[in-house]
Amino acid sequence: MQILVASLLLLVASAHAKLLTLHSPRFQVLNKKGEQTRSEPISLTQKSKSPVALNTTDTLKITFQVIDKDSGDGFQPHQTFLRFYDATTGEEGIQPIRVTPGGKAKFQLDVARPPNSLPPTGDAPLAVSLFIGKPEYSPVVAELFDLHVPHSQPAPVHPDEASFHPLPEIHHAFRPDQKLPPKFVSAVFSALVIAPWAILLGLWSQVSPRLTHAFSPSILSFIASLGAYEVLIFYYWVNLTLGQVLLYGGILAVVTLFTGKYALRSIATRRVNKN
Known part of the structure; x- marks a missing residue:
């Protein structure tokens, strides 16, 4: 309408x-x-x-x-x-x-x-x-x-026009994909990484340590705080930023300090009681 x-x-x-x-x-x-x-x-x-x-x-x-x-x-x-x-x-x-x-x-x-x-x-x-x-x-x-009307004259050629011309086509050269090293080299370096742990276990077997108190609350809390550091490093590699790692690491440092002092105090008390 x-x-x-x-x-x-x-x-x-x-x-x-x-x-x-x-x-x-x-x-x-x-x-x-x-x-x-x-x-x-x-x-x-x-x-x-x-x-x-x-x-x-x-x-x-x-x-x-x-x-x-x-x-x-x-x-x-x-x-x-x-x-x-x-x-x-x-x-x-x-x-x-x-x-x-x-x-x-x-x-x-x-x-x-x-x-x-x-x-x-x-x-x-x-x-x-x-x-x-x-x-x-x-x-x-x-x-x-x-x-x-008479034919128009062509436009005058600019003195710099000769310098303007198509450039050669750009061909991008990318870095080739990374290749895995030979299996022998990987095996050698893997052995070098595992060797210290093998030596540690071998020496530990000669000493025959007793782990009777390893799972006591005082010792276990300290070991758990150390394990938390390893988990934090893993997540830093996967997802976290450096600022987050420093923040969480500072909190874990305080916790580890108190659990470590508590673990050392409990060990010292146990040795004094034995004597």
């Missing part, structure tokens, strides 16, 4: 929009001496049948006055510009036109010094169109004529 109402409002607004037109629209072609070689009126409803051809010394001049169609008073529209369009290449250029408060406008195209808005030209003509717009007025879009 809202879309229907909006469409009706647009239709009503367009029906009540004011109309603008041009007074004495005309284009002229002048040679290098300023002499007029062609002059024709411009029609807003019909495109000129004969193209306009310019050479390197000609000048194209377009003049008109924008007026209210009902009152005939001249006024300054909000937008007035020419469009140069090459249908073969799709290139286009937009050239604004200065209009006085009274609606008078004049545009000159000097082929010797073409404006930047003129697109690159070749054999195909440029379609010239006029666009005029102002709020409360119906816009004007008129195809004026086809324009033939």
